[in-house]
Amino acid sequence: MQSFLPILLLTLAIMAPTAAQAGGSTKADEQAGSLLFRDKGCSHCHGVGGIGTKKGPALTSLSKDKLWTPEKITQQILNGGQKMPPFSESLTDSEAAQLVAYLRAKHKPAPPPEPAASPVR
Numbered sequence: 001m002q003s004f005l006p007i008l009l010l011t012l013a014i015m016a017p018t019a020a021q022a023g024g025s026t027k028a029d030e031q032a033g034s035l036l037f038r039d040k041g042c043s044h045c046h047g048v049g050g051i052g053t054k055k056g057p058a059l060t061s062l063s064k065d066k067l068w069t070p071e072k073i074t075q076q077i078l079n080g081g082q083k084m085p086p087f088s089e090s091l092t093d094s095e096a097a098q099l100v101a102y103l104r105a106k107h108k109p110a111p112p113p114e115p116a117a118s119p120v121r
Helices: 004-021 027-039 042-046 070-079 093-104
Strands: none
Touching (some): 027 042, 027 093, 070 093
16 A cells, blocks of 8 residues: 555646646636736737737637637647747746636636836936
8 A cells, every 4th residue: 555655646746737738727727827828928919818919819719619629729839830939948838738727717817917117227
């Protein structure tokens, strides 16, 4: 029984990131994803909250779109496609999972306001 515990813990550690990608996200993941969406420049192309711009499509309906599974969204983020560049060099797997959690959230959390810039002296 004692030798079973390390195997169980290792299995859970390996599966944790996969659970977030498969839709097992938490409110904390969604909130972290909202910050990443803002801070990694996603809103530059996809608009604030993912409403879409001339540069990138709206992402607001991803939570209901059965064709865009968490796995497919993750692949799009990391590998890019069509006009979207890949972000595998600038995001960890955990950050990609948090972005997916945010994009798939029914009620997308708003990121807190950016800190005010300090005055130039």
